[in-house]
Amino acid sequence: MPRFGMAVVRAATAALGVCIGFTDARGNEPPSDPRLLQIKPSASIFLKAPAVQGVAFRGHVSFDDAGNKAGAAVLYPAPNLLVGLVAVLTHGAVVEAAKNAEKTKLQTAADQVLQPHQTSIADMRAADLVLASQALLGKALPARRFAADVSSADWIVETLPVYTMLQDQLALILDNTIAVYAASDSQTVLYRGAVRVISPPVKRETELVAYWGHDSGKRLRDMSARLHAQSLEVWLAQAARDADSSPQNKTVRYLEGRTERFERAQVISEACGRVVMMNLRGWLMAVPAARRSTEAQGAADC
Secondary structure: OOHHHHHHHHHHHHHHHHHHOOOOOOOOOOOOOHHHOOOOOOOEEEEEOOOOOOOEEEEOOOOOOOOHHHHOOOOOOOOOHHHHHHHHHHHHHHHHHHHHHHHHHHHHHHHHHHHHHHHHHHHOOHHHHHHHHHHHHHHHOOOOEEOOOHHHOOEEEEEEEEEEEOOOOOOEEEEEEEEEEEOOEOOOOOEEEEEEEEOOOOOOOOOHHHHHHHHHHHHHHHHHHHHHHHHHHHHHHHHOOOOOOOOOEEEEEEEEOOEEEEEEEEEEEEEOOEEEEEEOOOOEEEEEEOOOOHHHHOOOOO
């Protein structure tokens, strides 16, 4: 069967399973609020490198219009309710497969922004990234203990980072998936969640391919490690907070490169031109503030 046809069959089967009740759309997922773990500052953390050897990068792309043509309204004449339901689900699967194909095409085109940096990216290793970010964390969090191996740790924190480069190359975005295990039971996931960190936009006007590629890609490697360390710093701070503390949601404006975005979220902290927040999806985010607050402008440690 053609690949497209197999995708339709798999999607339709999954949709039927969820609809009828054979599968649970959520399953037994671990909680995504790190505060529920109550990881104390005195606890020892082992940072586990991803199982993959390399580091994932992609070009920034919007999927807002992907597959819209495939989603046109369709009538479903059917002899009975069950046949009609299958027809609706099958059409939904076809639409979803078309959207996925369009997304793949758009992502392939967006990834061209990475072409000048392919050598630097190919040379990156996930284990080296974790070691570099742990060194940065040691400076930022001198009181935090990081274990050299699992045997001397209280907690295992595993990360799976994915980096996105904006098309104008003014900033990098890290989406870091974090999984946590007790060191005494490395098979049971106690937490799984995501942290997004956006780098400050490149300030000076420069040739950006040369900027990121300087010294055989050192700037790209350094920023990747910095974002990774920041994601863990934000996450560890949240994991130590009181689970009952829930600030009010509000609209937060922030920068993605030089583009102003907004997110409905709980603001956790704001300092030095950066905002840390938890959005409505439960993601932690550390992003450049669109407008720097008066308090942050006058802070001595900024």
